[in-house]
Amino acid sequence: MASAKIPDNESSKATLIASINGRPLYMDAQATTPLDPRVLDAMLPYLTSFYGNPHSRTHAYGWESEKAVEDARKEVADLIGADPKEIIFTSGATECNNIAVKGVARFYGENKKHVITTQTEHKCVLDSCRVLENEGFTVTYLPVNSNGLISMENLEKAIRKDTALVSIMSVNNEIGVIQPIEEIGKLCRSKKVFFHTDAAQAVGKIPLDVNKMNIDLMSISGHKLYGPKGVGALYVRRRPRVRLEPIQSGGGQERGLRSGTVPTPLIVGLGAACKLALSEMEYDHAWMKKLSERLLSKITSNLEDVVRNGDPVHSYPGCINLSFAYVEGESLLVALKDVALSSGSACTSASLEPSYVLRAIGADEDLAHSSIRFGFGRFTTMEEVDYTAERCIKHVKRLRDMSPLWEMVQEGIDLKSIKWSQH
Amino acid sequence: MAGRPSKMSVLKLYKTMLREASRFPAYNFRMYCLRRTRDGFRMNKALSDPSAITKVYNEGQSFLEVIKRQAVIYSLFKTKNLVIENDKFLCQHLPLGCRLV
Numbered sequence: 001m002a003s004a005k006i007p008d009n010e011s012s013k014a015t016l017i018a019s020i021n022g023r024p025l026y027m028d029a030q031a032t033t034p035l036d037p038r039v040l041d042a043m044l045p046y047l048t049s050f051y052g053n054p055h056s057r058t059h060a061y062g063w064e065s066e067k068a069v070e071d072a073r074k075e076v077a078d079l080i081g082a083d084p085k086e087i088i089f090t091s092g093a094t095e096c097n098n099i100a101v102k103g104v105a106r107f108y109g110e111n112k113k114h115v116i117t118t119q120t121e122h123k124c125v126l127d128s129c130r131v132l133e134n135e136g137f138t139v140t141y142l143p144v145n146s147n148g149l150i151s152m153e154n155l156e157k158a159i160r161k162d163t164a165l166v167s168i169m170s171v172n173n174e175i176g177v178i179q180p181i182e183e184i185g186k187l188c189r190s191k192k193v194f195f196h197t198d199a200a201q202a203v204g205k206i207p208l209d210v211n212k213m214n215i216d217l218m219s220i221s222g223h224k225l226y227g228p229k230g231v232g233a234l235y236v237r238r239r240p241r242v243r244l245e246p247i248q249s250g251g252g253q254e255r256g257l258r259s260g261t262v263p264t265p266l267i268v269g270l271g272a273a274c275k276l277a278l279s280e281m282e283y284d285h286a287w288m289k290k291l292s293e294r295l296l297s298k299i300t301s302n303l304e305d306v307v308r309n310g311d312p313v314h315s316y317p318g319c320i321n322l323s324f325a326y327v328e329g330e331s332l333l334v335a336l337k338d339v340a341l342s343s344g345s346a347c348t349s350a351s352l353e354p355s356y357v358l359r360a361i362g363a364d365e366d367l368a369h370s371s372i373r374f375g376f377g378r379f380t381t382m383e384e385v386d387y388t389a390e391r392c393i394k395h396v397k398r399l400r401d402m403s404p405l406w407e408m409v410q411e412g413i414d415l416k417s418i419k420w421s422q423h
Numbered sequence: 424m425a426g427r428p429s430k431m432s433v434l435k436l437y438k439t440m441l442r443e444a445s446r447f448p449a450y451n452f453r454m455y456c457l458r459r460t461r462d463g464f465r466m467n468k469a470l471s472d473p474s475a476i477t478k479v480y481n482e483g484q485s486f487l488e489v490i491k492r493q494a495v496i497y498s499l500f501k502t503k504n505l506v507i508e509n510d511k512f513l514c515q516h517l518p519l520g521c522r523l524v
Contacts, residue, residue: 022506037493338506379451
């Protein structure tokens with residue numbers, strides 16, 4: 001609680017109100033999640049007393065660190081139904097995606113020169129594909145339907161004899177839609193094509209099983225599931241064996257696929273986060289659902305012309321992407337300065353360009369410009385959602401009242417019919 | 424293995440957890456620990472198998488230890504309050520209808 005006493009006279013009350021502008025609420029869980037205190041609790045011993053190199057085989061310092069790393073490997077594997085030997089620790093999902101996409105394509109590149117991905121993937125998958133294109137590979141960027149989901153027919157048609165890899169994300173980071181991973185896995189297995197999924201936003205949030213879903217490679221990020229930043233894990237199937245060309249050369253750690261000393265404290269944190277995610281998934285998911293229903297019902301009952309981007313059913317409830325027609329997204333973000341929100345991916349939040357994900361689902365330019373992503377997490381409270389919804393409604397109304405476009409729409413003018421004279 | 428925890432010790436654990444959780448310095452974790460504790464005890468209310476009761480009791484005990492240790496760490500690295508906490512504080516102390524803008 002604020003320690004200051006509330007003064008009696010009016011003018012000093014006003015100064016006090018102006019001076020107390022606390023920290024904004026956090027509503028950007030897709031960018032990163034806070035470290036769970038239970039995770040930090042598991043990590044701290046390895047940041048203090050147990051500092052051995054897990055690869056040191058000659059003394060107890062090494063052994064205790066190695067045991068911690070191997071325990072964490074099992075915890076990660078358990079969450080996705082894998083074998084611990086199939087888990088490779090990396091620095092994060094971006095590195096995982098690079099190793100998976102470039103590694104598989106390059107290893108099989110002599111006979112197979114084709115890779116399939118979607119237009120709504122994360123930048124690091126798309127950029128890895130661009131690199132492959134420069135190396136002589138052909139890449140198919142599958143379009144998505146207006147609900148953000150891929151069409152299985154299109155995917156089947158796109159698979160060729162020389163397709164090495166299909167890379168499709170599980171949960172989209174901007175609109176939260178869940179792709180039909182199980183069907184994609186089945187199709188890829190039947191066509192003998194490797195299937196990689198970027199599951200950074202999905203692991204620990206929705207149930208995933210690499211065997212049931214026929215996933216051959218999977219990228220996991222630590223800081224999206226209440227773990228530490230700077231650590232991730234790549235699942236690489238052993239049976240049938242997926243081979244890949246490592247990107248980083250060195251001491252041959254992590255089955256030779258990712259050389260470099262593994263960061264014990266971070267890995268212990270990732271393991272603890274995965275263990276927690278497994279036991280808390282159902283509980284957390286129910287809470288996300290409650291929060292998102294509250295936000296949606298508050299906003300839609302108080303505001304008209306609000307469009308939800310992405311499929312409302314096949315989506316993760318902790319990520320809600322809304323477009324407020326006739327309101328510029330950036331001005332709304334500025335107005336909502338006491339809530340930490342984003343209009344899309346954190347990587348591109350510096351630019352004013354509308355998101356390519358929203359363009360890919362066919363959102364009109366003006367609607368793509370007016371989108372806001374609400375991201376909830378395990379630690380979001382109902383009060384915070386109420387506060388956010390209230391502020392959002394208030395500022396959308398205020399901005400619309402100032403907007404000449406909104407005025408014209410209220411007068412019944414169809415904006416699309418207007419021929420703007422200056423171009 | 425000790426026998427199953429008595430009704431008294433379960434109740435004591437519940438009260439201690441709520442008390443320690445309510446003292447957690449950071450708003451979001453404080454609210455989460457309170458909610459998780461209440462829901463956890465409610466979910467396991469109907470358990471009758473002694474070994475299952477012992478298991479969840481021990482889990483509660485270790486969660487309590489984490490809350491206590493982490494509360495110390497968080498109190499060492501305090502931040503400003505969240506807007507929502509300040510807002511609530513002012514609402515309680517300012518005349519009716521007065522809100523932060």
